[in-house]
Amino acid sequence: MNNTARLRRGLILVNAYSESESEMNQPIRLASELNSLGIKAEIKRNNYFPAVLNGDIFCPVKDCDFVVYLDKDKYVSDMLERSGVRLFNRHEAIRICDDKVKTFICLSNAGVRMPKTLPGLLCYNGDGVLSRTSIDRIEEELSYPIVVKESYGSLGKGVYLVESRGELIELTSKLKGVPHMFQEYIAFSRGRDVRIIVIGGKVVGGMLRTSDSDFRSNISLGGRAEPFEVTKEMKALAEKVANILGLDYCGVDMLFSENGPLVCEVNSNAFFGGFEKITGINVAAIYAQHILKTIYG
Ligand SMILES: Nc1ncnc2c1ncn2[C@@H]1O[C@H](COP(=O)(O)OP(=O)(O)O)[C@@H](O)[C@H]1O
Ligand SMILES: [Mg+2]
Structure with missing residues (x-):
C-alpha cells in the first residue's frame, strides 16, 4: 500500500462579501460531500485574490487540485484559470451565464x-432617449406586453413587463447605462x-x-x-x-x-x-x- 499518497485537496471559494446562512449552505454542503469522498475541501472567502504584479499573475491559491468557484467575480476566475487552476465551473462558462x-x-x-430577444442599446449620453427607429424595430419583432430584462439581474429583480410604448420609453430611460434586453413575453x-x-x-x-x-x-x-x-x-x-x-x-x-x-x-x-x-x-x-x-x- 502506498502510504505516501498525496492528500486530495480542493478549495471552495465564495464571494468576498458572503455572510448569510443561505449563501453559506451551498459551500458547507459541498465541502461535506467532498470530505466524505476523501477530498479535503476548505471553504474560503474570495478576498485573498490573485493580482497582476510586475507584469505576471501572482496566484496565492496553492496546494489544491481544483477550486469550486461559487462566485461570479470574473476577474479573479480569469486569473486563477490563467495560473493553471481547474475551476468548477470554468471561467468562460461563468462569464457567459452571468x-x-x-x-x-x-x-x-x-x-x-428561446424567446425572441433583442439586445438593449448602450447609451453614453446622459439625456439620450430611445429613438423612434429603435422603438419601431423592437415593435416590429415583439408585441406588448414586452419583457425587459437587465443582463445581470437575479432573483427576478431586474425583470419587467411593459404594456405600452410609453412604458417602454420610461423604463429604458431608467435603464440607461444598465445592460438589458427586450424579450418576447411567453404568456x-x-x-x-x-x-x-x-x-x-x-x-x-x-x-x-x-x-x-x-x-x-x-x-x-x-x-x-x-x-x-x-x-x-x-x-x-x-x-x-x-x-x-x-x-x-x-x-x-x-x-x-x-x-x-x-x-x-x-x-x-x-x-x-x-x-x-x-x-x-x-x-x-x-x-x-x-x-x-x-x-x-
Ligand atoms: N420571456 C418571458 N416570458 C414570460 N415570463 C418570463 C420571461 N422571462 C422571464 N420570465 C419570468 O420571470 C422570471 C425571472 O426571469 P429570469 O430571466 O429567470 O431572471 P432572474 O435571473 O432574475 O431569475 C422567470 O423565472 C419567469 O417566471
Ligand atoms: Mg431565473
Whole structure:
C-alpha cells in the first residue's frame, strides 16, 4: 500500500462579501460531500485574490487540485484559470451565464429554442432617449406586453413587463447605462417555469416554480416550488445547453410554450438548497462525484 499518497485537496471559494446562512449552505454542503469522498475541501472567502504584479499573475491559491468557484467575480476566475487552476465551473462558462444576453448569443445557431430577444442599446449620453427607429424595430419583432430584462439581474429583480410604448420609453430611460434586453413575453408560461439541474452533462432533476401573484415565478418573489418530472424534450434541451456553454454544474430555467419548452436563462451558480429540500435529490453528492471523476479519474 502506498502510504505516501498525496492528500486530495480542493478549495471552495465564495464571494468576498458572503455572510448569510443561505449563501453559506451551498459551500458547507459541498465541502461535506467532498470530505466524505476523501477530498479535503476548505471553504474560503474570495478576498485573498490573485493580482497582476510586475507584469505576471501572482496566484496565492496553492496546494489544491481544483477550486469550486461559487462566485461570479470574473476577474479573479480569469486569473486563477490563467495560473493553471481547474475551476468548477470554468471561467468562460461563468462569464457567459452571468450575462443573460451573452448567454442567448452563445446558444444561438444551435437549434436551442428561446424567446425572441433583442439586445438593449448602450447609451453614453446622459439625456439620450430611445429613438423612434429603435422603438419601431423592437415593435416590429415583439408585441406588448414586452419583457425587459437587465443582463445581470437575479432573483427576478431586474425583470419587467411593459404594456405600452410609453412604458417602454420610461423604463429604458431608467435603464440607461444598465445592460438589458427586450424579450418576447411567453404568456402561456405566466408565473411558471422549471428549474433543471445539470451536472457533468446529465440532468439530475427538476423543480416547477409557480406564482399566482406575479408573472415571475421566482421563489424570492412569492413563487412556490414542487418536484417536477423532467420531460424527454426538456432533458435533451437542458443537456444540450450545458454542453454548449461548457458547464460542469448549472440550473437551466425553462418556460412553457404551446410548442414545447423554451430556455429562459442559465444559472452557473444556481443555489441548490431549496432544490434539495423540494426534490429530495442530493445535488451536492452528485456534484462532488463529478468533481472526483473529473480530477482523479
Ligand atoms: N420571456 C418571458 N416570458 C414570460 N415570463 C418570463 C420571461 N422571462 C422571464 N420570465 C419570468 O420571470 C422570471 C425571472 O426571469 P429570469 O430571466 O429567470 O431572471 P432572474 O435571473 O432574475 O431569475 C422567470 O423565472 C419567469 O417566471
Ligand atoms: Mg431565473
